[in-house]
Amino acid sequence: MADPRLLNTDSGPTPNESFLSDGQLLRTERGRMVRERWMHLLLFGFALSTVIHVVMMLGLWMKKDEPRVWIDQNIAINEVRLQELPPMVETFTDDVDMPDPSSLAVGPPSTELDPEPNLSSQQASGNPTLDSYGAPEAPGVGAIVGPGGPGTGIGIGSGKGGGGTSFFGVGGRGTRFAYIVDVSGSMDQENRIITALSELKRSISALPDYTQYYVVLFSNTAIVPDWDTNNWMRATKSNLGRTKMWLDEQTPRGATFPRDAFDRVFKLPTAPDVIFFLTDGEIPGDTAYHVRDMVTGSKGDVIINTIGFSSEAGKQSLMDIAKEHRGVFRFVPTQGVGAVQP
Numbered sequence: 001m002a003d004p005r006l007l008n009t010d011s012g013p014t015p016n017e018s019f020l021s022d023g024q025l026l027r028t029e030r031g032r033m034v035r036e037r038w039m040h041l042l043l044f045g046f047a048l049s050t051v052i053h054v055v056m057m058l059g060l061w062m063k064k065d066e067p068r069v070w071i072d073q074n075i076a077i078n079e080v081r082l083q084e085l086p087p088m089v090e091t092f093t094d095d096v097d098m099p100d101p102s103s104l105a106v107g108p109p110s111t112e113l114d115p116e117p118n119l120s121s122q123q124a125s126g127n128p129t130l131d132s133y134g135a136p137e138a139p140g141v142g143a144i145v146g147p148g149g150p151g152t153g154i155g156i157g158s159g160k161g162g163g164g165t166s167f168f169g170v171g172g173r174g175t176r177f178a179y180i181v182d183v184s185g186s187m188d189q190e191n192r193i194i195t196a197l198s199e200l201k202r203s204i205s206a207l208p209d210y211t212q213y214y215v216v217l218f219s220n221t222a223i224v225p226d227w228d229t230n231n232w233m234r235a236t237k238s239n240l241g242r243t244k245m246w247l248d249e250q251t252p253r254g255a256t257f258p259r260d261a262f263d264r265v266f267k268l269p270t271a272p273d274v275i276f277f278l279t280d281g282e283i284p285g286d287t288a289y290h291v292r293d294m295v296t297g298s299k300g301d302v303i304i305n306t307i308g309f310s311s312e313a314g315k316q317s318l319m320d321i322a323k324e325h326r327g328v329f330r331f332v333p334t335q336g337v338g339a340v341q342p
Contacts, residue, residue: 163208163235167276168199170305170328174273176232177213178265179203180258182279182309184219188252190334192280192310197247203276204243207235214268215243218261219254231269256281256314259290271300277321280309288321295325303327310334 164173181200187193204213212232217223225246233239256279265272295302304325306318309332322329 163211165203165206167203167278167305168307168330168332170276170307170330172274172276172303172305174303175211176270176272176274177204177207177211178268178272178275179213179215180261180265180275180277181215181217182219182256182258182281183217183223183250183252184254184256184279184281185252186256186281186311187309190310192334193250193252195334196278196309197250201244201247204235204240209235209237211235213243214265214272215247216261216264217250218256218258219252220257221254222260222264223250224264230264230267256283258283259287262287262291262294266294266298271298271302273301273303275302275304275327276307277304277318278307278309279314279318280311282313283317285317288317288324291321292324305329307332 163175164171165177166172167179179200181196183193187196200215204215207213211234213235214232215224225243227242233243258277258279262277265275291304295304302325304321305327306322306329308315308318308329312331315329315331319329321327
């Protein structure tokens with residue numbers, strides 16, 4: 001008789017085999033779920049990255065016109081050039097009444113910027129006309145002589161690319177502007193010091209805030225504020241307000257020796273682009289030679305504009321300095337300036 005164990009060949013899986021099959025299915029299902037989870041995370045990360053990059057590209061596209069305007073403006077400014085003026089011109093010294101500066105001198109100092117001069121379109125074009133004598137017609141008072149230079153400023157003058165301002169109608173362009181202004185005893189006459197310092201405050205206020213300036217007064221020696229750092233000052237509202245307050249405290253005194261003032265300017269870390277030099281008196285005869293040495297030693301492209309104020313004393317020296325350093329000379333009479341009201 002056959003053994004029953006040999007005849008029963010269709011028996012089901014053993015308990016051990018069922019346990020192994022369930023464990024394998026569980027691992028397989030768990031692996032599938034992990035893969036799906038990672039796939040979802042990758043897709044989410046890709047979608048989020050796409051959204052962020054699209055937003056950034058839109059932001060850059062919306063702002064791309066801003067720097068282009070700034071560049072185009074600078075290209076347009078740099079393309080403006082002052083027409084070459086004849087080397088020999090006449091000087092006009094007709095007296096012209098100047099406005100009463102008392103309204104500018106009275107009142108507490110302010111850190112607000114003064115309004116820029118409202119020039120006519122012809123004056124602002126930087127292309128002065130020549131009269132029958134060959135002298136350029138300039139806005140304001142007095143007369144200008146000199147060969148000019150590469151570029152133009154507000155009014156008539158010289159300079160290079162950058163910001164612009166003017167001082168008694170003589171303009172200049174650049175990024176660093178130095179003012180050397182006489183406050184000797186003779187500046188007490190005809191309210192000269194009030195007129196000069198009022199125009200100085202207006203001139204620095206017209207500077208763009210990205211430019212730099214340095215103001216040094218002189219009589220027997222150079223005169224600077226106690227807080228001076230022997231460095232250029234940025235034309236910000238706070239710096240301008242501080243400078244104006246110091247200028248309001250100045251009074252005429254001493255003689256007329258500008259050499260120390262020039263020396264102080266040329267010892268600044270960087271040479272100036274434009275210097276405005278104003279005096280009402282006879283300056284020492286060797287001033288022009290010392291200035292030439294300082295400009296040469298600075299190795300900078302310095303333009304020096306000179307203003308003879310009220311008195312024609314020293315006019316020839318001022319003309320020589322302006323001509324040698326591609327600047328402009330202007331004589332400014334002050335007859336007709338009224339007294340300051342108490």
